[in-house]
Structures are given as structure tokens and as C-alpha cells.
Amino acid sequence: MSAVVVHDEAQSNDAAQSDDGAQPVDLGRSRVRLADLAAVAASAMGSRRMRTLLSALGVTIGIASMVAVLGLSESSRADLQTQIEKLGTNLLTLQAGSGFGAGDATLPVDVTSAIARIGPIENVTGVVTLSDTVLRNTEVNADATGGVQAVAADLNLLDTLNSSVADGAWLNEATSDYPAVVLGSTAAERLGVTTAADGQQILIGGKRFTVVGILNPFPLAADLDRSAIIGTQAAADYLGADLSPSTVYVTTVPAFVEDVRSVLGATADPENPEEVEVTRPSDALEAQNAANNAFTALFLGLGAVALLVGGVGIANVMIMGVVERRAEIGLRRALGATRGHIRDQFLIESLMLAGLGGVAGVGLGSLATFAYATTQGWNTVIPAIALAGGLGGALIIGAIAGLYPAMRAAALSPTEALRS
Amino acid sequence: MTAVLQLEDVVKSYAGHPPVHALDGVSLTVKKGELVGIVGPSGSGKSTLLHIIGTLDRPTSGTVTIGGHVVSTMSDRRLSAARSSLIGFVFQQFHLVPSMTALDNVATGLLYTGADLTERRFRAFEALQRVGLAHRITHLPTELSGGERQRVAIARALVNKPAIILADEPTGNLDSRTGQQIMSLFHDLHAQGATILVITHDRELAEELPRQVHIRDGKLESDSAMEEVA
Numbered sequence: 155m156s157a158v159v160v161h162d163e164a165q166s167n168d169a170a171q172s173d174d175g176a177q178p179v180d181l182g183r184s185r186v187r188l189a190d191l192a193a194v195a196a197s198a199m200g201s202r203r204m205r206t207l208l209s210a211l212g213v214t215i216g217i218a219s220m221v222a223v224l225g226l227s228e229s230s231r232a233d234l235q236t237q238i239e240k241l242g243t244n245l246l247t248l249q250a251g252s253g254f255g256a257g258d259a260t261l262p263v264d265v266t267s268a269i270a271r272i273g274p275i276e277n278v279t280g281v282v283t284l285s286d287t288v289l290r291n292t293e294v295n296a297d298a299t300g301g302v303q304a305v306a307a308d309l310n311l312l313d314t315l316n317s318s319v320a321d322g323a324w325l326n327e328a329t330s331d332y333p334a335v336v337l338g339s340t341a342a343e344r345l346g347v348t349t350a351a352d353g354q355q356i357l358i359g360g361k362r363f364t365v366v367g368i369l370n371p372f373p374l375a376a377d378l379d380r381s382a383i384i385g386t387q388a389a390a391d392y393l394g395a396d397l398s399p400s401t402v403y404v405t406t407v408p409a410f411v412e413d414v415r416s417v418l419g420a421t422a423d424p425e426n427p428e429e430v431e432v433t434r435p436s437d438a439l440e441a442q443n444a445a446n447n448a449f450t451a452l453f454l455g456l457g458a459v460a461l462l463v464g465g466v467g468i469a470n471v472m473i474m475g476v477v478e479r480r481a482e483i484g485l486r487r488a489l490g491a492t493r494g495h496i497r498d499q500f501l502i503e504s505l506m507l508a509g510l511g512g513v514a515g516v517g518l519g520s521l522a523t524f525a526y527a528t529t530q531g532w533n534t535v536i537p538a539i540a541l542a543g544g545l546g547g548a549l550i551i552g553a554i555a556g557l558y559p560a561m562r563a564a565a566l567s568p569t570e571a572l573r574s
Numbered sequence: 575m576t577a578v579l580q581l582e583d584v585v586k587s588y589a590g591h592p593p594v595h596a597l598d599g600v601s602l603t604v605k606k607g608e609l610v611g612i613v614g615p616s617g618s619g620k621s622t623l624l625h626i627i628g629t630l631d632r633p634t635s636g637t638v639t640i641g642g643h644v645v646s647t648m649s650d651r652r653l654s655a656a657r658s659s660l661i662g663f664v665f666q667q668f669h670l671v672p673s674m675t676a677l678d679n680v681a682t683g684l685l686y687t688g689a690d691l692t693e694r695r696f697r698a699f700e701a702l703q704r705v706g707l708a709h710r711i712t713h714l715p716t717e718l719s720g721g722e723r724q725r726v727a728i729a730r731a732l733v734n735k736p737a738i739i740l741a742d743e744p745t746g747n748l749d750s751r752t753g754q755q756i757m758s759l760f761h762d763l764h765a766q767g768a769t770i771l772v773i774t775h776d777r778e779l780a781e782e783l784p785r786q787v788h789i790r791d792g793k794l795e796s797d798s799a800m801e802e803v804a
Binding site for chain 2: 181182183184185186187190194197198200201481482484485486487488489490491492493494495567568569572
């Protein structure tokens with residue numbers, strides 16, 4: 155048995171190497187498996203654990219903050235979206251515009267029945283704003299209304315606005331004819347009414363009205379929260395009110411919102427259609443949604459800066475590694491590694507370092523999103539693009555950070571590297 | 575006997591004023607199965623000679639042939655391939671990877687041949703057996719004595735069945751007793767047919783070797799093989 159056998163059996167007969175074609179034994183070429191390079195890189199990282207963890211931490215923080223920002227904004231948007239959907243994006247509001255010299259304009263008395271004749275309408279309900287003051291009792295100063303206004307409403311108000319009763323009952327055919335009042339949530343608070351059970355009375359326009367119900371907040375009509383609501387018949391009988399609605403709420407068949415919207419003004423007031431203001435309350439929430447996006451962009455930018463700093467950290471650690479591991483680089487060249495193999499080894503190490511940070515960052519960011527969303531009562535929504543982008547971003551940073559150190563390592567001449 | 579290594583009029587000079595001739599026309603032939611000591615004081619050019627024979631560096635002029643391959647004109651890629659299959663290195667500082675076991679350090683000698691891990695480890699085990707360390711394969715370098723570390727390094731040099739083994743001051747970091755053991759290991763491997771070049775500044779150590787080549791100021795001063803012929 156001899157040690158001096160030129161190792162020929164495992165070499166490929168690489169015909170491309172024609173310059174040495176006349177040689178007795180083909181040298182083949184130096185090659186190494188990718189998995190082996192990865193194992194070498196992993197082992198190098200494993201032998202410097204603290205440094206590995208700290209340098210990956212920078213990328214982790216960057217990726218985690220970006221994933222969390224995207225996750226949180228997406229979760230809150232999804233929540234707002236469900237809220238909007240629950241409220242209905244098919245709600246339209248009509249108000250008499252305060253046109254030129256029109257004073258406190260009102261809509262025609264028969265506006266609701268006119269609108270009800272439009273085809274794709276689900277519900278229509280009118281609210282009459284009354285000028286009568288609302289007071290807690292006779293003892294208080296007549297100016298101390300606390301901002302509570304009196305309104306007269308149709309019986310289908312709650313159905314149309316998707317609201318509900320918190321305590322007591324909503325008006326019905328009977329109570330709407332009598333001096334009974336249902337308070338909006340804010341109104342009840344300001345008037346000091348906590349329950350509808352003990353028949354408490356308040357003054358509207360100097361007349362006593364018995365509180366029969368307290369409502370939950372209206373999601374899309376905050377005005378009504380500050381209102382004391384009575385039946386239209388009662389308003390006419392006890393307060394002598396003019397029953398021209400100041401506001402009309404319309405819900406449409408969802409697919410026809412825009413169609414209905416376009417004809418609503420003319421239907422409500424054929425003579426002065428331009429005096430009718432038609433709005434869609436859900437638009438306000440959509441606008442809130444859009445405003446959130448502005449903050450998302452800002453925080454994303456901050457996350458990107460953190461990621462960049464993380465990349466600089468990795469580049470720094472890799473350059474230190476190249477200097478410290480000169481002897482190892484020399485040894486590997488002596489064992490047959492090409493410049494390319496050395497470059498790949500360091501590049502893979504940098505990629506693994508950043509990848510490690512990326513995986514940890516995506517995990518941490520998702521966790522943070524989940525934790526915050528849970529405290530807010532939202533469903534956790536993390537967009538796939540944030541996960542993929544987080545990992546991809548980390549790898550790109552790793553590649554950029556590792557490129558220069560890897561090139562430096564590869565450029566080291568074997569004799570120079572071994573002379574340490 | 576065929577020549578494993580052939581140097582013809584090898585010159586290595588470095589630019590400067592005046593230019594430094596680290597090697598100045600060295601010609602040397604080593605036949606298969608020889609154990610040769612290359613001896614010279616520091617600054618004699620023996621390190622440069624080692625680098626050129628080891629294909630870690632190219633000569634300024636002259637030709638170097640190893641195992642029938644003219645390596646002095648090869649591209650960097652081809653030289654890497656030549657190193658992975660033709661040459662085994664043993665260094666004064668051992669150059670073992672501290673985080674790897676003895677077995678994996680030896681297996682690293684085959685990493686750039688494209689062999690898979692199982693084959694690399696199997697052949698590494700064989701090489702460790704040859705240097706008498708079969709019982710130490712799972713130890714880390716820090717758990718081994720200096721002599722054992724150098725034997726691991728020798729096993730790594732053997733594992734790719736090279737045409738020639740280059741040992742650079744292999745006993746330089748060892749006490750004299752351990753150094754003796756390493757030298758007797760080289761004698762054993764020589765007896766089994768390996769071609770080995772030992773580069774050293776230690777004349778005493780070189781005198782025990784069958785052939786000694788003395789180098790001074792970049793030139794061959796004497797070659798015991800030539801004297802016999804003469």
C-alpha cells in the first residue's frame with residue numbers, strides 16, 4: 155500500500171481542460187458541495203456564538219419592527235374594515251344644505267316617502283331636529299342644556315342605523331304618541347340618567363317626558379348620541395313642531411349605493427337638488443384608514459433604517475472575521491479551495507447570519523403584532539408580503555454586507571494568508 | 575524511479591531597488607518515494623521554495639513539474655485543483671480548525687475534492703489509523719497534546735493520497751522528544767512509499783534524513799544525492 159498514488163479514481167475526466175490534455179493524469183477541478191460550505195459557515199458561526207447573536211440582532215430588530223408595523227396596520231385596517239362592513243357602507247345621509255339665505259333649511263315633509271319610491275332602497279328614516287331645549291329638571295338654568303338636543307325620529311331609526319338599546323326599550327307605536335323619550339348614550343350621561351327603569355322625567359321645551367330607554371352609541375351618527383329622541387307624533391302634539399326632517403338616513407341595496415346617491419338630491423328636493431347634501435358616513439372611516447397609512451410609511455422607514463444599521467453590523471463582523479481567520483483561509487487554499495470557494499464560504503456565512511436575524515425578526519414581529527392586536531381585540535392579520543419581504547430583505551442585506559468581506563477573503567494570496 | 579517533483583532553473587524575485595532574488599536559479603529533482611530534507615537558515619529562501627513547490631506561489635521564471643503536471647503556468651483555479659489532489663501540507667502551527675473534531679479536521683483535507691461527507695469521514699478515519707490516532711477521532715484539537723495535533727495534521731496531509739507531502743518545520747512547535755516521534759512517523763510513512771519533503775532550519779534533524787538539500791541565499795548550496803553521484 156502506497157501513499158504516493160496520484161489520486162485519480164475520483165477525478166472527473168474533464169475534457170474542457172484542454173491546455174493540460176497531454177498530462178498523464180487529469181487533475182479534474184477543485185469542487186465543493188454547497189451543503190458542505192454551509193456546514194463550514196455554520197460551524198464558524200457556532201464557534202463565535204455571542205458575536206453571531208449580537209450581529210444578527212441588528213437585522214432582527216429591523217425586520218421585527220417592519221413586520222410588526224405592517225402586521226399592526228394591516229390588523230387595524232382589517233378591524234376597521236369589518237367595523238365598516240358591520241355598519242354598512244350602504245348608508246347615505248341627506249341633510250338640508252345651509253344654502254344662500256336659506257337659514258336653517260329643512261327638507262320637504264314628504265321626503266322619506268319620496269325616497270322610499272327609489273327602487274334599490276332598503277330603509278329610509280327621517281330625523282327632525284327640534285329647537286326645544288332639553289333640561290334635566292326645572293331647577294337647572296335654562297342655558298345648561300349640556301349640548302343635548304331634542305329630535306323627533308321615525309320608528310325605524312334603529313334598524314336603519316344598525317343601532318340598539320342599552321337599557322329599557324325603543325319607542326313603539328304607542329310610546330311615540332306620548333311624552334316618552336329615548337336618550338342617546340352621551341345625552342343620558344349628561345342628563346345624569348343611568349337607567350330607564352325608574353321612570354325618570356326630563357324637560358323638553360318645558361314639557362315633562364318620561365325616559366323609557368337609553369341607546370348604545372350610534373356607530374355612524376354621532377349627532378344622535380347627544381340627542382333626546384321622541385316620536386314624531388309626540389313632537390307635533392306636545393311641542394307643536396314642524397315635521398320637516400333635517401336629516402334623512404337611507405340604506406340602499408349594497409350594489410346600488412352610487413346609483414342611489416346620484417339621484418337622491420333630486421328626489422328629495424326636486425326644486426333645489428343642489429341644496430341637499432348627500433354624504434356617506436363610511437367614507438369618514440375610510441379616510442381614517444388612509445390616514446393610518448401615512449404613519450405606516452413613517453414607521454416602515456424607521457424599520458428600514460434599523461435594518462440598514464443591522465447590515466452594517468454584519469459587514470463589520472464579517473470583515474473582522476476575515477482578518478482573524480487569515481490562517482484558516484490560507485489553510486483552505488492549501489487544501490485546494492479556489493478563490494470562489496473562499497468567497498462563497500464567507501458570503502454564505504453572511505447570508506446565514508442575516509437569514510438567522512431575518513427568521514428571528516419575522517417571528518418576533520409576528521409575536522408583537524399578535525400581542526398588540528389581542529390587547530386591542532383585533533384579529534391578527536400579518537400580510538404574506540411582510541413575511542416574505544422580511545426574510546427576503548434580510549437575505550439581500552446579508553448578501554450586500556457579505557460581498558465586500560467575501561471578496562477580500564478571496565483576494566488574499568495563500569502565501570500571505572499562511573504567513574501569520 | 576519516476577520524478578515526482580522537478581524544478582528547472584526556478585527564479586523568484588520581488589520588485590524593489592535593488593530587486594530581491596528570493597530564489598536564484600534552483601533546479602531540483604525528487605523521485606517517487608524519497609524523503610528529503612531542505613535545510614537552510616532563515617532568509618535562505620526555503621520558505622519561498624516551499625510556497626513554489628506547494629503551488630501556493632508561482633515562480634518568476636523556470637518550470638515546476640509535479641506528478642507530470644507543469645504547475646508553474648497553471649491558472650489559479652487549476653492550481654487549486656492541483657493542491658487538492660497532488661499535495662499534502664504539514665505546517666509548523668498545525669493549522670487545525672479549533673471547533674472541529676480530529677476526524678473532521680482530517681476530513682477537511684478532502685473537502686475540495688467534491689467527495690461526500692461519508693466518504694470523507696471514512697477516509698479520514700483510515701488516515702488517522704495510519705498515524706496511530708484511531709482512538710482520538712472525536713477529540714477537539716484543544717483536547718490533544720502538541721504531538722497528537724501534529725499527527726492529526728499529518729493525517730490531513732495524507733488523506734487525499736497526494737503525490738508529495740510538504741512539511742514546513744513540522745517539529746518547530748514541539749519539544750525535542752515529541753519532535754523525534756513526529757520524525758519517526760515520517761520515516762514510517764517513507765518506508766511505506768510516501769514522497770516527503772521536510773523543510774527545516776535544524777541541521778541535526780535533517781542529518782537523520784536519507785537526502786539533504788542545503789539552500790543559502792536563494793541558491794542550492796549542496797545536495798547529498800548529487801555528492802554521491804559526484
